[in-house]
Amino acid sequence: MTSQNTPDDGYDDFLDALSVDDETAQYVECSNGHGSLPPRRVCPVCGSTSLSDKPLPNTGTVVTYTTIHAPTPDFDADAPYTVIIADVGPLKLTAIYDGDRQDVSIGMDISLTVKNTETTGDRALYAQPV
């Protein structure tokens, strides 16, 4: 994997904010109300360049999920692990499910958090049952 020594602006800022109790992760909203994940200079939906950072809700619902048994080398010790797509309102995003995978279901409530993966220790976006 890419070295984590050099941060990736946008992604790492998002995880930084999510890691601190009194901070809120920011998403990008355009003047027409389209939400997207940072970094952005242009809205990917409508091309608007009038963008602002907005606080992203920390909770949402599971839209779909799968348990991955055949990982890449970076997730070898994590497997099997469950990946979900969550709808948090302004947008959807992909996260690792941090809970008993037998209990995950479409429509269940989750909250976002940051954890380190088992294999590499790199940070990633996780979702926990609420």
Added chain:
Amino acid sequence: MPQARIAGVGLTEFGEHPSRTGRDLFAEAATHAIDDANVDRRRIDHLYFANFMGADTERQGHQAPLMAEAAGLNCSATRVESACASGGLAVRHAVQAIRRGRTDVALVGGMERMNNVSTASATESLSKAADAFWEVRQGMTFPGAYALMARAYFDEHGGTREDLAEIAVKNHSNALNNEYAHYQQEITVDDVLDAPMIADPLGLYDSSAITDGAACLILVSDDYVNHPNTPDIHAPIAITGTGHSVDQIALHSRDTLWKTPAAVSASAQAYNDANTPPGDIDIAEVHDCFTIAEAIALESLGLYDHGEGIHAATNDETTKHGTLPVNLSGGLKAKGHPVAASGVSQLCELTRLLTDRHPNSEYVPDDASALAHNAGGTVASCLVHILEHVDQ
């Protein structure tokens, strides 16, 4: 406007050739295509070469001149990369060059070498077609991404793992007599259901293979075919329609996770370009990297209504005896998926099918219209081509 015709096709056997270099695989397919077309290789104007993961698996960049050298060409060359849609995109570039009158003879090829690295490494290389930050760092793999799509599809429309298994069984059956196919063996629904899980609900037999191989086409302008100095060039199949569309790269960016809008748009372009509506398509090769992908492709292409694509194989409609045979080559599932070669291979196989040169040609009606659907990522890239017999 000149029309692009297919004058020759060339394939290597698809399979596990871990020690064969990419340049050797490509040179074999290119030589077959050049011989099949009966063109002088020195007459080729340009090489459009597709490769996705050679910088990982062979630590080889700058492959366009390398492959021109391997094929003995003395022309300019371009490498095209759009993940698993690289091959289809190379075809489109050549078609457009011919239509613009810039090129009379083009070699279009795709090659991928995947089995010289571990399955885990190949999975990692493939994952580079997804969003490196917002997907891959959360452990997303491509089987995982299509599993997410499959579960969303099941949630909306119903459907079962048995329905998906019927797609795999069909495509293996189609590959049985295809001498170029990676897997020339029949499987049963139980084989699919009992196979190890890769990313639920997708098991090992819901997934295309990790395949080494190359595929090439010689595309020529109709002016070149009809020139008095080229009496030995025969090109009865024309690429009458081409379409290309892209989408946001991350699956989670789609409004509806079981829809692939890029395929809807690319196919609409191709149908319009060819003046051939979806109802006139007789056979199709679709990008069945996973079983669910075939079901979704049939719907996105307008060949089936939403929620119906998953039942097409079960209902015997897309089998070789059905009304719309799909993946008569065996598809990516059984013929194999050397990723950047697949989009070119689809057109090689359709050309063989349409010209009575394929073991499954008996299932193709006379004067059939054929469609190829080639996708990259979770269909963040899509190429659609329509092939038809030239009006005599």
